[in-house]
Structures are given as structure tokens and as C-alpha cells.
Amino acid sequence: MTDTDLVRKPPAARVVAAAAGLTPLERTGVALVTAVVLFCVVTPFLPLYAPYAQDLSRAFVPPLTDAAHPLGTDMLGRDLASRLALGGLVSLGIVLLVVVVNAIIGMVVGLLAGYHGGRLDNVLMGWADVQLAMPVILVLIALSAAVGPSVWLMVVTLAATYWVGYARVARGTAMTLRDRDFVLVPRIQGASATWTISRHIAPGVAVQMLILASSDIGAVLLLTSSFDYLGLGVQPPVPSWGLLISEGQKYIRQAPYLSVVPGIAIFLVVIGTNLISQRFTAERDLRSARRRK
């Protein structure tokens, strides 16, 4: 199957063709992610959905014992399935937001640096190096200590610091595309930088940004869940998967499922997205390892 086959067929056929081109592992990844996302999206429409309703008389109902609470209830008698679904929407929503913002910032910075080169390139990439040396978690700890932890602080911190990887890739591609004939011709004819970048270079870079973003979803989910767990992200009573695990940790002896169930949800999404993006990341890891040597 070649790329042109994908382009010419109608949309539905394209999806089928793309799925046929996947390896079994990649198909497993798609299935896992789809299953978890479907659960999060569909549960809010079910009659049992009540993520905040407390019922102390029905606290600590174990999973699979009560039809009204298929995944059991927590220490306040709140339905775990509802909280898992809402927590998933919150966690995954934050991940998507962070990844999209990072991809956009990184793409713009990388395109500008790669196209113009020179001093702008030095400044932008120098700043990128500085950011790479600072672990995000320490930056977030410092900011949270200064202004108090909140979910928006976490999102803004991640949006402001995590784009470096995207910028580097976008810059590299922009630099090589800049001197190719199909970009040189409009440049010689007097096209502006904005026109040249947006019409002739950006489309080539956008595909790479999409690939990078897909392989970043797992990493960002791990990161934001850790921050939620530490109390530096989503704040109660709003649930998120990381927060559910941290709430459950206090009851690990009597009700381990409170932590284990959301933990499995994180694991499924991360392993699923990793399986899907495996073929890109394996190549990239090897390349960057070789470069560093």
C-alpha cells in the first residue's frame, strides 16, 4: 500500500486501508485507546452517572458486586465508574490541550528559527536549551509555591515549557525545505516570508508535528497524572485519574481498587498510544541516541 492509495480513496475506504496497513500491535493500541475513550464519553449518558453524589451508607462497595455501582464506590459512597469517566475526560482533555498548544508553539518557533536562521535562530534555540535543562516538575513546584497550586498553573507551565521537542523538529525540517526548489522559486519571485512559510513549508512540518504529538500523548498523561497526584494539578472535588489514585492511596488496605482501577486506565491509554506511535518513536530514539554520542 502506498501513500497515493490513501489519498485517492473516499474517507471510509481510507480508514479501512489505513487499518489494514497497521501491525497487530498497532491495532491493539488503537483498540485499547478507543475502548477507554468510549467508556469516558458514553458513561455520562448512562442513568448511573453521578460523580459527585455522596451516600455514606454505601461507602466502599467493591467492584462487580452492585449493579448500580459496577466499579464500586469510594470512601464517600460516590460511584467510581462515574468518577473514572469524568476523571478521564478531565485528564485526557488536559493532555490534548497541552499537546496541541505545545505543538503549535513549537511549530511556530521552529519554523521562524529554521526559515530565518541567524540571530533569531540562536536566540530561540538557546532559550530552548535553557528550558531543556530545567525539569518541568521543579519549575511547577517553584511556581506553585509562589502563587498556589492550580490546574491552570499546571497547564500554562506545561504549555510554556514542553514545546522544545516540537521546535527542534520543525526547525530542522524548515531548514532543509527552505532551499528546495519548490520553496526557492516563490522566494525568488518575491513571495513574503509569511506566505512562503505558511504555504510551502508549514504543510510539510505539520505532518511531523502530528506524529510527534501522537507519541507525546502518553508521556504528557504520565506527567500530568503525576502532578495531579502530588496536588499540583487538578484540585478536588473535580476528579482526574491521578487525583483518584492519590485519594485511594489512603485506603489502600481496605479498598485497593480505588487506586488500582484509575491506574489501569492510565496504563491502558499510555500503552495504547505508545503502541500506535511505536514505529516513529523507535526510529527517533535511535537517531537521538546516535547524535548524542
Add this chain to the structure above:
Amino acid sequence: MARFLVTRTLQALATIFVVVTVAFLLGRLSGSPAALLLTENATREQIDELNTRLGFDQPLPVQYVEYLRGILGGDFGDSYRQAGVSSMDLVLERLPASLSLGAIGLALGLVLAFAATITTHLARSRTLRTTFLGLGSARQAIPDFFFGLLLVLVFSVTLGWLPSLGNRDPLAIVMPALTIATAQFVVYTRLLDNSLSEQGRLDYARTAVARGENRFRVVVGELLPNASLPVLTIAAINLGSFLGGLVIVENVFAWPGMGQLMLSAVYSRDFPVVQSGLIVVAALFILSNLLVDAASALIDPRVRRA
């Protein structure tokens, strides 16, 4: 060599200075701690007195100079929550616990990765490689805090073999160290595996095999030293994110290290403690990078000239 070391040391000092400045500015971002330290019905005089004592009534540049002067004299500011206790003392008190956990976790991770890769290459087994890399990747898909919790669930709650909290019991380091080590495992295994395979294809390796040397001697004695350099470099480069990960693990196991201290200081809005913690972590990070650079310059003359 001397010039290389001097430039790198000056760079390191400049970076520390930037960190100190950023930490100072962040601290002032939160404004006067009067609202935190005094009761709601404190009088105007009490608030003014506190601001004067902490220097918050001065203009920002003056406060900055005072802060720098204090640091040069070893005074990093007192904790807001524990009056009269130096924030730096609180941090340094926790440093040994963090360092020992970090060092043991990192060493264990490297030992596991080396053992797995050497076994794979000695046995020349694809199945072993796939198993190790598969297990490692699966571990990486579990957040550290959840993996730690699973260990607690199995080894403390169910089996009752290991203590789940603190560091009083000598066995208590097992689970946090395992959490750290297994998180690093797949990265180092993949790197070392590639690097060993690459070395194995080179002429000197083929010659050694052709001479009839036994496989163990070739792999461990001749290929491994060359193959392990990039792995150790990456381990050093990753130290920053590694220190960050330590914060999480310390909190899961209530390990009384710097990460736990800094996080509880965030909750209690004790900014000086966070500030001193950041400076110590940055200094550690910069120092280790400096050592790695110096070591690689010592080994490889090309680095020195660059």
C-alpha cells in the same frame, strides 16, 4: 585542559546565579507572607513590623541585593513556618536521604540494564531481548507513583514483607529504589543493546571471535567497555529529570528527602524552603554536569578542543 575547566566552571557559576535570581523573583511574586504568618485580626502595626523584619518594606532591587549578600554570607533566609530556623539547614538535613535513594535507585537501574543486556548478548537470544524490552516498555507506561503503590499493595499489604513508609527500617529502601530503577531500565537497556550490537559488528570484535576467544571474554571484556560510554553519558544527561522523578517517589513512600520537604513547603506556602531547595537541586544538577564534562574531556581530547 585547564582553560576548558575554567570556562566550564565560570559557566556553571553563571547558571547558579540565574537560578538564584529566578528563585528570588518567584518568591517576591507571592508578595508579603503577612497573610500567611499572622492571624486574621493582626493589627496594621504587626503587619508593618513583620514586613520590616523580613525586608518586604524595601524596594525590590534593595531586597535583591540584601538577598544576594545574605547568600554570600551563608544566610538563605529563615523558614516562614519554623521561626528562626534557616531554610537551607532544613533542606541540607534532608539531602543525605535523597542522595542515598537516588544513588541506589540509579545504580540498581544500571545494574539491571547491564545484566539484562549482557545476558541477551551472551545467549544471542531474540526472545530474551524482546522480553526485557517489552517488560521495560510496559513498566514505562505505568506512572511511577502508581507502580510504587502496586509494590506497596503486593509487598506490604498482601505479603507483609516490606515496610511501606519512611526510612527507619533498612529494608524500607527496597521499594522506592525498585520504583526508580525499573523506570530507568528500558532506556538504558535499549541504548546498551544498540551500542553492543554496533560494537559487535566492528572489525576488532570479529577478529576476537575469529581468534577463538570465548564469547564471554569478547562481550564483557572487549565490547562492553566501549559500548557502555554512551549509556553512562545519557545517564548523566538525564540526571535533571531523574531528580524531578525523585520528588514523586519520595512522596509515595513518605521518604524523608528534599522532594518531600519541598512539596510540603508548597502546601504550607513556606517559600524560603522551596527557594533553598531549588538552589540545592540546581547546584547538584550543574555540578554533576560539570563533572561529566570534565570526565569526558579527560577521556576524549576532541571534547577539550571543541
